[in-house]
Amino acid sequence: MPECTNPLWPCAMTGAAACLAGFEGMTVVIHGSSGCYYYPTTLLRAPLHGTFILEHEIIFGSEDRLNEVIGGLSGKGKRIAVITTCVPAILGEDIRSMLEKHDVILVDSPGFSGDVEAGYKNALSILEPRVDPDAKGVNIDGACLFDPFSAGNVQEIRRLLTMASIPVGTVFSHDRLDKVRHASPYTIGTNEDFASGIGEYCGGTLGFKAIKSSFGRLSELFEDADVDRVFSEIEQQEERMVRACDKYLLRFDPPSVVIFSGFSYALHVAETLERYLDADIRCIGSRNAPGSSKYPVEQVTGLEGVKSLIGQYNPDLVMGSSFERSVSDARAFTGITPPLRGTIRLAPTPFAGINGTLSLVEQVLNTCMDRKPGRP
Structure with missing residues (x-):
């Protein structure tokens, strides 16, 4: 039986939901069990719908249940997208023929077909994005x-x-x-x-x-x-950030860091902390397939791998998700990767752009100052 290979990172089904639910005018239906509905709903904080198939549908087929849900959502002015999950895929049901009387977008994205990035890209490709030569901006x-x-x-x-x-x-x-x-x-x-x-x-x-x-x-x-206005703001804000980092380094040693995240974010964090805080980047534990990096990097697909890297490199600061926080002991921790349980996030905090870099460094400085004794 196919299996999901990375329990730390969402599957293709969640990636497809993350893509489709982001578009206005789209109603997303997860065709699967209650768990396959509640997981992306909780993680994405998006209004999804589910078929919630049970033993009866698994034995006798899910066509009636799927049509019941689609029928209740039709006629409300939104395109409906149905995302298949592992159970219907393994059963081999012909979902497309089940939906032939409905105008829906079908995304075949069971969890075992890949990770969150693969599901996201598959769903986006089914929407058939196109470049309009006359489009501005x-x-x-x-x-x-x-x-x-x-x-x-x-x-x-x-x-x-x-x-x-x-x-x-x-x-x-x-x-x-x-x-x-x-x-x-x-x-x-x-x-x-x-x-x-x-x-x-x-x-x-x-x-x-x-x-x-x-x-x-x-x-x-x-x-x-x-x-030039953007460049001017970068210059001003970078000067502020450098002063804050220099002030920190007068009181504290540069932090040693292990970073767990998707590779794009992890590499950005590593380069930023090394440049402005002279941080010792001991390792990147990439959630997805890593690209090229001057830092030690390996893909981590389980909690034992996380514990192993933290134990091997013994950093002052661990950056990652709730998984990493649970095994970081008394080390300083900064959350940069979902899931981030036990925290309330209301403001739309950026990771990209000028304010994204400022926010990142601000969070690291405050976290490290709270945990590290100053020099005598």
Whole structure:
């Protein structure tokens, strides 16, 4: 029987839900058990629907139950998307023929078919995104509901584009559904783990260096752009951050750090902390397949692997999710990766953009000062 191989990281079904539920005008139905409904609903904090199939449907078939749910949701002005889960997939039911009398989008994304990124990209491809040569502005990429910083990222990058007098194109995936097929020819990213591949990629926005490079490219593409305002803010805020970091280093030794996250975010954290705090980046425990890195990195797919890396590298600071926090003992901990249980998140905090970098370093400084004794 197929199995999900990474219990620390959501499956393809959750990734598909994270993509589709981000679009206005979309109703998302999880076709599976109650657990397959409640997990993404809790994690994504999105209004999903479920078929909640039980033993009867598993034995006699789920067609009646699926049509009952779809029928109750039809006629309300929204496109309906049905995401299949492991049980219907293993049973081999022909879901497409079951739904032939309904106008629905079918996404075959059982958990064993891949991880959250694979499910996200599969669902987005089924929506058939297209570049509209006449569309204005720049697309914002990598906005996935699974990412707890997604809303803050979109808000921050909108702010920077507005400051530079550059219109915003389509936000993947947090926009009106109709804009999926009218994307701008140009795109900037917030989290490359959830890249759409739509339009010409003009760069990312994780860290000051990346922002400068991306907006420099945009200034070449948009003759009316005023990117100097963005560059000026970067200079001012970087000076503030450097002063805060220097003040910290007068009292404390640089922290040793182990980072657990998706690779895109983890690499950004490592580079930022090394540059501004002279941090000793001992290892990256990547949730997904890692890319190239000058830091020691390995993919971690279980809690035993997390415990092993923390024990092996013995860092002052652990950065990750509730899983890492549960095995960090008395070490300083900063949450950057879902799930982040036991915390209340109301404000749309960014990880990308200028304020994203400031927020990251601020959180690390405060966490380390709370846990570390100063020099005698």
